[in-house]
Amino acid sequence: MPTTTFHPAQLKFLQRILSRLYIQPQISGYRLLRQDGSTILADGQTGSLSVEHSFAEFILHLDGSTGLDTPPVERQIKSLRKLANIVLRGLSDQNGMKASFFIDSYLEVLLLLEERINLLNFYERILHLNKSILMADDLFGVLQIIMDTACRACNGEGSSLLLVDQKTGEMYFNVVSGENENVLKEIRIPAGKGIAGSVVNSARPEIIPDVAADSRSFQHVDQVLQHQTRNMIIAPILAGGVVIGVLEVINSKRSTGFLSEDLDFLINIASHTSLFIENIKAKDALVQSNRNLDRKNSEIHALYEIGQIVNSSLDPEVLKQKLLQTLLEVMPVSEALILSPGNRSLVAEYHCLQNGRPTPLRASEHKLAGATDILLWMHNYQEPFAFFETVEKSSNIAQRFLEQNADFYKQYPVPELWVPIFKENKEIEFILSLNGGQFRRQIPVNDLKFFKSVMGVCYSAFRNVNSFRDAVESRKREEDLRRAFQKYVPSRIAADLVENENPVPAQRIVSVLFADIRNFTHLSETLPPMELVALINQHFEDMVDAVALHGGVVDKFMGDSLMAVFGMTESGPTDAANALKAAAEMQKRLSTRALQNQSLGKLELQMGIGLASGPVITGNIGSHTRMDYTIIGETVNIASRLEKAVKHYGVHTLFTEETHKQAPQQPCREVDLLQVRGSERPARVYEPLTLSRSGLGLQDYEQNWPLALQAYRKREFETARLAFKELYEKSKGQDQVSSLYMERCEHFQQNPPAENWQAIHRLEN
Incomplete structure (x- = not known):
């Protein structure tokens, strides 16, 4: 095979083979040299790092930033070297040009197989992760498994999940795999600081080959741990398009540092992490919602029970005893008293234990002094009084009261909460003194609203009792x-x-x-x-x-x-x-x-x-x-006036035209066009036939009555009078409406109405 000159087809295929190097993202360029150093092919950009590899009879220089001697790159070069040998041999053959198509196809297949092998390795790690997740007991356990897997699969010394505090923007360690877990969870990274803060802002994953040399590095963490972070990979966690945290794996155990496939793996499990974090939030929200719903249902049930009791009698003493007993049944209260304001003192009237019956107390033996300040406080604020609330304005007066009545509270439990029941004039009717152990703190807003509802229910009940008692005398x-x-x-x-x-x-x-x-x-x-x-x-x-x-x-x-x-x-x-x-x-x-x-x-x-x-x-x-x-x-005014007009017409029920329009199926007869006091418009009023006692038949209502009414409104008073008279006689004197119209007709015959008369009748009562 010639080493100095190349067939054009050979150069073309060599260039195509070497372009496959860019599958590895860390490679920025390459140079293919002869043994004498002359350049055969070159492409890409010169990087900060250059690595030399043997390639057939030549020398291959790779340019990039890091990771040029990693196993994936080595495997890539090995495959391409085989292809290059085939190409050079095939194209130097006499039939080489005919074989070019098959060489090209082989190249594609071989590279595709390599990609599939890499994918299989990737999915094998993901499958292992999913199997581990299925064995987790809870969602926080899932997150711990994810972090442990990330650390192990990427050959790191440790990994951590950092979440963004949505209120402050700070980042905190939520899940940690490796050493120093407890210490890390105490550290908070300021908003936008460190590499993590930068990734939160950019939402881009990164490989950091040298953390110390990175200007974004937040050294406080290493200083606290007395530990050095050499390198790291980091990926953002997104939920709804917003970065809610990051995943980190630090200090690769490989001499070459973290690889691009490590970052790919971390990016993939970041999506898993986002899903589980959202599930945790959804579960927490659901649990809180269920708790709120249970609390609301309990409050409504308690208010219903209390309402049933306080509306079950008109005897105030019976109500007090039933109320006291019901409170201990439906509320977390173990013991209670009813106290009533007396002459410069409070009088203990009833005492009740949980699941017990109220016991009347002798007023002369159970008087409490020094309650004026507390009574004034409840009167002014219209709220329950908590004895152990950490509010200065109430704690001092509570302490003075308890000290002044120490003898009484040797026999009965020290109160935790007083719930006042007020009269209409804002004076206190009586006080529910409750004890149970759960009110030894500042009352939450929801509890306060509930007790105010209890006050409202009791106020209404006792106000009604008192009003009723006064009204009976008159x-x-x-x-x-x-x-x-x-x-x-x-x-x-x-x-x-x-x-x-x-x-x-x-x-x-x-x-x-x-x-x-x-x-x-x-x-x-x-x-x-x-x-x-x-x-x-x-x-x-x-x-x-x-x-x-x-x-x-x-x-x-x-x-x-x-x-x-x-x-x-x-x-x-x-x-x-x-x-x-x-x-x-x-x-x-x-x-x-x-x-x-x-x-x-x-x-x-x-x-x-x-x-x-x-x-x-x-x-x-x-x-x-x-x-x-x-x-x-x-x-409301019209309905009230019609109820009073019933007596005037001698019927039992009257209703308006609007009611008739909404219920047209109701058999009825039009009675009058009536102007009631307080209303600017006349109302067409009807009588339901099902309630009529006039004695008239259905034909009279449907045919004769409308004709009589029409004649009246046309000022044909004699015709109308005779028609109404006939109806009145048919009713055997029972239809007072007919009688009323007979009188009107006679009146208008004697005193004709004005020209603008519209047959509107006015009632002033």
Whole structure:
């Protein structure tokens, strides 16, 4: 084979073979020389390092920065050397040019096989890593396995996982493989400092052949460990396109240092690490979310239980005992007292142990002095008082109180938390003194919100009890109304208010129902107080059940009337229909109860109902010390006025045109075009036929009544009067609406209306 001159095809194939050297990223250029030093082929750039290799009959110089004598490079040169010999022999042959295609193909196949071998080695390490991960007990164990594998596979002395503190930007050692684990976990690297900080900023993996010579090096770590980091490979960990940390392997055990395939391996497991870190965060978030949910469920359950208890009696002493016992059942409290403010002292009224029953205490023997400052603190802040809270303003007064009442607290446990229950005037009704061991610290915000909810539930209950007790002296019917209100506090609204103490006011389309007892004054003058209370209580039990049966909520009781809302928490297309069904159910139950009372010789109740549908505003209405979650708006006013107008028309129920539009399937008759006080627009009002007691048939309602009403509105008063008279006579004198229109027709015949008369009737009451 000639050594001085080359066939052009030989040079072409030699150049193509040598270009395969660039598969190794550390090679920046090459020179192929004859033995006499003359250049045959040259390509690329001269590097800081040059390594000489024998190559067929020639000398091959490789240029680069580092790693030019590593095993992968040696294997690459060995394969290319074989190919070069084949090329030179084949092309010097007479048929060499014909064999060029096969040589080229062999070159491609051989190089491809080498790449596949390298890939197999790479995937073998990844497979081993995955098998180890599957055997890990937890996610932190997985991270430790990843770091140990990185250290071992890359032939390093140690490896570490550093995470970025999202608040400060500092980096800290999260997982360490090798020595000095505990010391490293105490070190924090300032944001952007060191090689790690640089990689976080650039998001680019690197091989650092000489750490000491790198200007970015953070020497503090080596100084603390009294250890030298010679070289390292480092790869960023990305999550959602953001660098959250880095993986490092330091001090290669090979004399040649870290290789490019080591960095490739580290880059690959960095993606594994990112996945597991995100899983850890997701798991932690899920655990925390479940804890919060469990706590919230426990709080709601506790509030529900407390609400059930404090709304179960009108005797304040019975309520106190039940409340005390329930608190110890639903809360982590082992022992509790009820204290009531007395004359310049506190009086211990009841004592209860967990799973026990409250024990009444003699007031004369259980007085506590020196509580004025604590009472004033609770009055001013409207919050529970923690005896062991590390707040200076409360700890001193707590200490003075405990010292002054040391004898009492030799017999009873030292309190940890006082939960005040307030009256309407912000004075303290009584105090729940709790002990259990978990309140010997500053109360978390969530606990504080829960206890304030307890205060709110108890405040409402005892306020209602006190108001009811005062009202009974003036009006004997108040007891039943308060009991009905307390028993049927809407649970859906209560749950919303526990979740969100200050709901944002909102506009809703609802149906509002007002129901009023017609003959209450007569009943109150006729019946003894106890019978009156029992009768009214029975009535409201029936009415509230009827409202709840059709998805309504009793918003409030007002004397002998109630207001119910359909669609208060979530508006729906059937709200109006449900309101009409509830009205029918209420009248049905009233009739059934009347028959029962009649058979027992009791007086029966009469009731009028007004219904309106339309927009209202929902929200907390009141002052910062007393609020009601209720509704306001013109729709409420119209429903209230219609309930009062029922008596005027001699019917049981009236509803508006908007209600009729939302529930067109309801059989009804138009009663009037009515202008009520407080409303700028007249309302077309209807009577449901299912509740009508006029005695008229369906044909009269569908044909004769509309004709009579049409004649009236056309000012054909004589025609209208005769039509209404015929309907009145058909009803055998029961249809008071017909009678009312007969009177109007006669009036307008005597006193014709103005030219702009629109048949609108105005009610001023």
